[in-house]
Amino acid sequence: MRIALQDISKQYxxxxxxxxxxxxxxxxxxxxxxxxNGAGKSxxxxxxxxxxxxxxxxxxxxxxxxxxxxxxEAVAAGIGMLYQDPLDFPRMTVLENFSTGLAAGGPxxxxxxxxxxSSCEPFGFSLDPESPxxxxxxxxxxxxxxxxxLALGVELLILDEPTTGITSRQRNLLFEALRTLASRGxxxxxxxxxxxxxxxxxxxxxVLRLGRVAGEAAAPFDTHRLLQWMFGSPPSPPPCVDSEVGxxxxxxxxxxAPGGRSGxxxxxxxxxxxxxxxxxxxxxxxxGVFLRLAAGLTEPRSGSxxxxxxxxxGRGYHxxxxxxxxxxxxxxxxxxxxPGLTIAEHFALLEQLGPVVSEExxxxxxxxxxxxxxxxxxxxxxxxxxxxxNQQRLLLALMPSTPRVLLLEQPTRGLxxxxxxxxxxxxVAHAAGGACIVFSSSELEEIVQVAxxxxxxxxxxVVKEVQTCDTSLEELAQAVAGKG
Amino acid sequence: xxxxxxxxxxxxxxxxxxxxLGLLGVILLAAGAxxxxxxKHLFLGSLGSWMKIAHVLTAWIxxxxxxxxxxxxxRIDLWNIGVEGQxxxxxxxxxxxxxMGAESPLPGLWLSAAFPAGVLGGGLWAWLAGVLKxxxxxxxxxxxxxxxxxxxxxxxxxxxxxxxxxGIASMSGTKPFExxxxxxxxxxxxxSPAGLVLSLAALVLTxxxxxxxxxxxALKAIGRNRRAAFLHGLDPSRYTLAAMGLAGGLAGLAxxxxxxxxxxxxxxxxxSNYGYLALLVVMLSGFRAGPVPAIALFFACLNVGxxxxxxxxxxxxxxSGVAQGVLVLAFLFFHGRYRRKHVRQPGGGT
Numbered sequence: 001m002r003i004a005l006q007d008i009s010k011q012y013x014x015x016x017x018x019x020x021x022x023x024x025x026x027x028x029x030x031x032x033x034x035x036x037n038g039a040g041k042s043x044x045x046x047x048x049x050x051x052x053x054x055x056x057x058x059x060x061x062x063x064x065x066x067x068x069x070x071x072x073e074a075v076a077a078g079i080g081m082l083y084q085d086p087l088d089f090p091r092m093t094v095l096e097n098f099s100t101g102l103a104a105g106g107p108x109x110x111x112x113x114x115x116x117x118s119s120c121e122p123f124g125f126s127l128d129p130e131s132p133x134x135x136x137x138x139x140x141x142x143x144x145x146x147x148x149x150l151a152l153g154v155e156l157l158i159l160d161e162p163t164t165g166i167t168s169r170q171r172n173l174l175f176e177a178l179r180t181l182a183s184r185g186x187x188x189x190x191x192x193x194x195x196x197x198x199x200x201x202x203x204x205x206x207v208l209r210l211g212r213v214a215g216e217a218a219a220p221f222d223t224h225r226l227l228q229w230m231f232g233s234p235p236s237p238p239p240c241v242d243s244e245v246g247x248x249x250x251x252x253x254x255x256x257a258p259g260g261r262s263g264x265x266x267x268x269x270x271x272x273x274x275x276x277x278x279x280x281x282x283x284x285x286x287x288g289v290f291l292r293l294a295a296g297l298t299e300p301r302s303g304s305x306x307x308x309x310x311x312x313x314g315r316g317y318h319x320x321x322x323x324x325x326x327x328x329x330x331x332x333x334x335x336x337x338x339p340g341l342t343i344a345e346h347f348a349l350l351e352q353l354g355p356v357v358s359e360e361x362x363x364x365x366x367x368x369x370x371x372x373x374x375x376x377x378x379x380x381x382x383x384x385x386x387x388x389x390n391q392q393r394l395l396l397a398l399m400p401s402t403p404r405v406l407l408l409e410q411p412t413r414g415l416x417x418x419x420x421x422x423x424x425x426x427x428v429a430h431a432a433g434g435a436c437i438v439f440s441s442s443e444l445e446e447i448v449q450v451a452x453x454x455x456x457x458x459x460x461x462v463v464k465e466v467q468t469c470d471t472s473l474e475e476l477a478q479a480v481a482g483k484g
Numbered sequence: 485x486x487x488x489x490x491x492x493x494x495x496x497x498x499x500x501x502x503x504x505l506g507l508l509g510v511i512l513l514a515a516g517a518x519x520x521x522x523x524k525h526l527f528l529g530s531l532g533s534w535m536k537i538a539h540v541l542t543a544w545i546x547x548x549x550x551x552x553x554x555x556x557x558x559r560i561d562l563w564n565i566g567v568e569g570q571x572x573x574x575x576x577x578x579x580x581x582x583x584m585g586a587e588s589p590l591p592g593l594w595l596s597a598a599f600p601a602g603v604l605g606g607g608l609w610a611w612l613a614g615v616l617k618x619x620x621x622x623x624x625x626x627x628x629x630x631x632x633x634x635x636x637x638x639x640x641x642x643x644x645x646x647x648x649x650x651g652i653a654s655m656s657g658t659k660p661f662e663x664x665x666x667x668x669x670x671x672x673x674x675x676s677p678a679g680l681v682l683s684l685a686a687l688v689l690t691x692x693x694x695x696x697x698x699x700x701x702a703l704k705a706i707g708r709n710r711r712a713a714f715l716h717g718l719d720p721s722r723y724t725l726a727a728m729g730l731a732g733g734l735a736g737l738a739x740x741x742x743x744x745x746x747x748x749x750x751x752x753x754x755x756s757n758y759g760y761l762a763l764l765v766v767m768l769s770g771f772r773a774g775p776v777p778a779i780a781l782f783f784a785c786l787n788v789g790x791x792x793x794x795x796x797x798x799x800x801x802x803x804s805g806v807a808q809g810v811l812v813l814a815f816l817f818f819h820g821r822y823r824r825k826h827v828r829q830p831g832g833g834t
Contacts, residue, residue, distance in 0.1 A: 321717055331714065338709040338716075341701075348701055349716050356697050398716070 001061060001078055001187050002027050003048075003153040006254075010043050017043040019351030021209040026205075028187040029382035030178060034195070034203035034231055037283045037442050041191045042084075045158050046187075049081035050074030061156075067133065075101070076138040080149035084261070085295070086141040090134030094127050112297030119147045119476040123177040134309040139170030145175065157181065158189045163216050164261055165199050182240070193282050195226060195481040198336075202462040223483065227258040231477045232445060246273030247450070249436045250294055250325070250405055257289050262460035266303070269406065269440055269455065269462070276431045277449030278468075279440040279481055285457040287440035288330075291407045292436065295327035296320035307405075330413055330440075332450050343370065344379035346398055369397035389419040394425060403430060410438040412446065424450050444476055458482050500818040507814050508807055517799045519651075527549030530785035538675040543758070543784035544744060544777075545676075545736035546571070548683040550692040550762030551769070551776045553734030556727040557624075559694060560720075561707035564728065566613045566628020567735045568759035569635035570606040574736025576639060577605025579658065579730045579750040583647070584663050591664035598665075599740050606736020607729045609635060613688045614728035618721040640752055647750065657751030667745035676745040682805045684736060689774035703727055735759060761787075783808065 003025040010018040017440055017446045018040045025031045035041045041075060046052045048059065050068030058065050061077060071081070088097050095109075097181035098116045099168040107115060113129050123141045133141060142162060149157060159178075163171050179187050191196055198205050199221055207214045215229040250271040257264050271277060271294070279287040292298040292303060296317040305312045307323055317327070329335035337346065347369060348362035366379035373393045377386050386394060392415060399406070406427070412420035430448070431437050442446050449452055450467060456464035456479040464471075464479040512519040530540050550567055557564035564570075578598040585594020613627040644653040667676045695702040705713040706720045714720055742754050761783055769775040786808060793799050 119743075254811060318717060318719070327715060335710075335711045335715060338705050338712045340708040345701060345705075346716075348698075349705055349713075349718070351698075355699065357701055437662070 002057075002063070003156060003187065003189075004060040004063075005044070005048065005444060006058040006060065008059070009055050010040075010047055010048060010052065011055045012204065012374045016211050018047065018054075020120060021096055021211070021213055023206055023213065023216075024131070025189060027187050027309055028182055028185045029203045030182050030190060030201055032198035032205035033189060033191045034191060034193065034198055034205055034226060034230055035208035035214075035391070036248060036465075038210075039208040041208055041228075042160060043211075044208070045081060045160055045189070045191055045227075046362075047156055048074075051081070059262060060087065063240050075149070075154065077154055078155035079158070080152065080154035080156070081247045082142060082145050082149070082162060083162065084160045084164070086138065086145055088133050088141055088145060091132060093130050093132055094144055095129035095145060097133050098129075098151070100323070101148065101152055115151060116147065120149065122180065123176075124173055125149075127416075134204050137166070137170070137172070141168035142166065142170075142174065143177075145286075146174075150181075156187045156189065158191065159463060161193070162190070192316055193230075193481060194481050195223060195478075198226075199223070226291045227474065227481065228483070231473070245275050246434060248272045249308060250292060251306045251309075252300075253304045253306070255293055255300040255305060257298050257300050259289040259298060260284040260286065260325050260460075261290065262286055262393075264293065264457075265460045267462050268303075269465070271436050273434050273436050274431055275436050275438075276428065276450060276452045277436075277438045278447035278454045279438065280444060280447050280454055280476060281440075281457030283442055286460040286462075289460075291327065291409055291438065291440060292456070294405070295325055295407050297327065310362075324400070325407065326403045326405070328395050328399070328409065328411060330409035332388065332395060333384060336395045337391055339384040340382065341387075342366075342380050342382055343375070343377055343394060344382060346394065350398065369394070373397040373426075389415045392419070392423065396423065401433050402433065406435055406439075407429060408437070410441055411439050412441065420446070445481065448473055449475065456480055494817075498668060500815055501621070504811055504814045507810055511805075511806060511810060515799050515803055517793075517797045517803075522793065522797060522799075524723060524805075525792050525796045526786065528789075529796075532787030534673060534789060538670075538673040539788045540781070540784045541675050541680065543756075543787050544780050545679040545683045545745075546622050546758045547762055547765060547780045548777060549686055549741065550759050550792055551735050551765045551780055552683075552686045552773070553731035554762055554766045555694060555771065555773055555776070556772070557689055557709050558705060558766055559703040560603055560723055560727045561710075561806035562617075562724065562727060563625045564610065564613070564628055564731050565625050565763070566610060566631045567731065567762060568755050568757070569628065569632035570609045570732040570735035571739040571742070571755040571759045572632075572635040572639050573609035573732075574602035574606035575743045576642065576739075577736065578602035578633075578740035579642075579647070582743070584664055584714050586662065591662065595665050595667065595744065598744055599737065600738030602734065602736040602743075603733040606739060607691030607733035610728040610732020610735070611725060614725040618724050636680040636752075639750070639754065640749070643750060643752060655752055656753075657747065658749045658750045659684040663748075665744070666748050667741070669745065676741075679745050682737065682741070685778060687773060690734075694773060699723075699726065726798045761808070764808065766810065768815055 005021060005023040009016065009020045021044055021425060030305050033041050033044065047054045050071045066077055068077070071433060083218045095113055099112050116129055125331065127140060127144055133144065136144070144212055160479045162174060182188055190198065190202060204216065204218045205221060205226065206216045209227060209229060209232065215225065219260070246442050252269050253269060254268050255264065256266055261284045267290060279290065281287055289298065293300055296315060296319060307320065307325065312320065333339055341342060344362045344366040349363040351361065363379045369375065370379065372376060373396060375386070375393045375397065377390060377392050383391065383394060392411065393418065412423055415423065427437050451468050453467055454471065455462055455475065456476060459480065459482065509519040512522050515644055530536055532678065550571065554564055554567060568777050578601055581598040581601040582594060585591055588594055609631060610829055613624055616627040617624045643657055647658045649659045667678055669676050700725050702718050705716070706718055706723050710720050738755065738758060741751060747754065765776060767780050790803065793803060795823040
């Protein structure tokens with residue numbers, strides 16, 4: 001099947017997730033779609049697979065314009081998508097899952113079983129038809145979904161980040177299967193942020209950046225150019241900050257924990273006073289799990305976390321908090337602030353004195369915080385009525401005035417440049433005062449500009465740990481894309 | 485913006501009330517009763533004489549006490565369906581104390597001891613549901629419902645077993661206490677001033693606690709966003725137990741009132757479904773203390789007034805129950821529809 005996307009755009013509120021994307025995919029090829037988080041890859045694929053409706057543009061299949069009302073129509077037209085997180089029914093068996101979507105009155109139970117087993121064979125997949133899908137690994141669930149889509153007669157297969165969370169053996173099997181399928185005339189679209197996957201598999205690759213096509217190339221690929229397209233150019237030399245680094249405060253030794261898509265495996269880091277540590281990596285590569293471990297919000301499955309040289313095993317977040325560890329989540333209104341409570345009430349929560357809330361004191365503290373942190377609101381303004389930037393300012397205002405360890409998850413996400421700079425000013429001042437600051441960010445430039453030390457996460461592991469002065473943006477970009 | 489909101493609320497309320505009354509009329513017609521006539525009898529049956537008003541207030545007291553308790557649990561986003569069992573547990577504990585006081589030279593002492601006992605009984609019963617939730621992850625609705633059955637079973641066992649009337653065990657309950665152990669009522673009217681004062685005090689106190697104290701703020705914060713409240717240093721489990729304990733204590737107080745002021749003995753239907761009814765009262769109050777007394781009064785009127793219906797119009801008194809159910813469901817339906825229409829659609833990401 002030949003696919004042409006012409007001038008596709010998709011708008012979510014004020015955000016243009018796709019902004020005039022034009023793309024052609026030849027029949028029987030494996031085509032890669034590369035880009036950072038938020039580049040618009042997933043949106044484009046959701047548009048193509050009928051999951052969401054485009055705001056503008058045309059889709060042509062073999063030259064015919066099409067429009068889908070839902071994924072079922074797309075599947076009927078021969079387009080199937082393997083989502084990042086398998087969309088299956090964990091409590092049903094492999095065979096039952098395989099049968100969903102097959103026409104009623106189609107093959108009988110035993111025929112379906114034979115169909116499943118025979119379609120496993122050429123790819124070397126081994127799936128037990130009677131096993132509940134919930135017991136399968138991500139890789140096996142992916143194999144099942146792939147077979148199911150093929151049984152439905154799909155001609156174009158879209159795979160969204162298929163190699164995250166699967167073993168290397170499963171990855172090889174998957175790649176072999178995709179090559180076989182392409183040689184039989186199926187068209188494959190591989191969405192990824194991993195350069196190595198695209199380089200190993202794809203005939204052509206298109207790079208998206210900020211919702212637009214940044215570039216397109218055929219194999220063999222020039223890694224340097226792909227990276228430039230992905231992360232923008234030119235890479236500015238990082239400014240070097242000479243910082244006084246003090247004693248270690250928080251130490252994580254060989255910690256592993258589940259969470260996110262990749263979990264965190266075997267990570268050791270020591271965080272020191274006066275340090276600004278930036279955690280780089282694509283979203284969900286382990287940074288979030290790391291921050292939560294360091295805050296005592298998650299218990300490590302193995303390894304140890306110690307604060308001021310005392311082991312914190314079994315101690316919860318509140319024990320960390322009492323010792324000066326503060327965690328600021330990325331999801332401000334989901335985790336950080338309380339919708340329905342005013343700014344003054346948020347400040348009142350921090351007061352620990354007496355059974356009765358002193359409204360006066362809460363109001364005056366709120367007024368001070370509002371002034372100091374330049375929050376556009378009044379003490380009686382509800383937290384949910386604030387804009388994203390002001391919510392972030394409120395979260396910062398609620399922090400203890402002399403924090404020891406600050407763990408921030410994407411502290412500037414969604415902020416305009418001015419607000420972001422202001423936030424960094426505050427944080428740098430805290431670091432100068434001896435606080436240890438650790439933050440994650442999806443913007444490499446930002447990390448390079450602010451952090452004194454950079455830790456890169458990839459697929460749940462620390463792949464690079466370096467002083468900002470000793471690295472370059474390009475080197476970091478490579479590590480982020482798994483080419484470290 | 486604020487006047488617009490008030491206007492909108494008024495319009496919505498008017499619409500809801502009209503729709504609900506219309507539905508009620510349809511139901512009455514379907515039951516073969518002339519709607520206006522039925523409403524008149526409901527009115528006269530509940531407020532037509534001092535005697536009837538006293539009846540209404542006697543129903544209002546436990547209803548209000550239970551509703552006050554539920555305000556705490558709703559504030560922290562818990563559905564304390566177990567309130568019914570908590571009323572029974574309170575009644576059982578109060579009865580236990582009063583039985584010990586039978587033939588005592590100091591009945592007043594035992595009568596006053598029955599109240600803390602009832603509060604403790606209800607509170608413990610609720611706390612149990614809280615522990616099941618915080619330690620075992622059992623949803624408070626299931627925990628409460630399960631404990632309701634257990635409380636009812638214990639109640640029946642006591643009435644037909646250890647505490648049965650000398651000679652015969654019967655559905656009419658245990659042997660009535662000596663009048664010295666009754667909560668005093670106004671002469672001529674069966675209304676207890678102490679009960680009224682207690683429920684008014686509970687109302688005012690609950691309103692104050694929820695609005696002005698650290699506890700109230702913590703309950704609200706946890707109820708609105710458990711995770712964020714935890715990150716701000718609050719312990720959701722502790723406050724869950726506290727809210728449950730308070731709710732159960734007030735329900736237990738209602739049970740004690742039923743024993744000491746209304747029935748003067750333990751009967752199988754000691755809770756009179758006031759716990760469940762109080763859930764409806766609080767929902768219709770929008771989970772705020774302010775409207776509770778008026779809405780509780782309305783339900784009390786409906787309850788007492790409907791006793792007349794079978795005699796006057798030859799329709800079943802259970803119609804009042806049907807009306808209450810329809811009222812609440814219709815209200816929640818319209819309210820929910822409104823909210824669904826006005827809640828922003830979640831936006832997608834990339």
